[in-house]
Amino acid sequence: DTGVSQDPRHKITKRGQNVTFRCDPISEHNRLYWYRQTLGQGPEFLTYFQNEAQLEKSRLLSDRFSAERPKGSFSTLEIQRTEQGDSAMYLCASSLVWPLAALGTQYFGPGTRLLVL
């Protein structure tokens, strides 16, 4: 499978615990995005990377959230001291920067569904 993969697919945790999610983008894609989606809503942008550089972070990304892409390939999203309000689907997407015609196309992974008890 050459698409975007995410691990784990589901995570149940207790309030206050830390969780970490992993995203493996399509191999030649240099942009990687994280979104959060709650039931009945559209995905909300969290952050994105171009190669290993984190270029933008949403105000939704509180101090408890941190994302890394150390080698410009896979990325991790960590949530510290989870709260019930963090329960959501966390989606990762990747895209090419060049050619320009491909710039807008984001390919989404299957997501990690987080439930905080």
Add this chain to the structure above:
Amino acid sequence: GQQVMQIPQYQHVQEGEDFTTYCNSSTTLSNIQWYKQRPGGHPVFLIQLVKSGEVKKQKRLTFQFGEAKKNSSLHITATQTTDVGTYFCAGGSNFGNEKLTFGTGTRLTIIP
């Protein structure tokens, strides 16, 4: 901040009927994209529109970008059961910086 609204929120149609969803942004967009998300699935890219007044077709799907680049529509002709899902528009405010603002989505169900 930028807001993108879609109407209707839900649409139930008989198989074979047409379907349209409308997308409106609070600010001028550099581009708009459309995604489809099947129940339990993830968003799948359908198309991107960049030019003012642009119209693109994909088989039974017609996408339009408004002249002011603040609104868009997706029209499906003669719906089929495979069209079931939620359709999201997503607006880009700065082409090249692809932070997308997704709309609220329109959930389409088909009555066979």
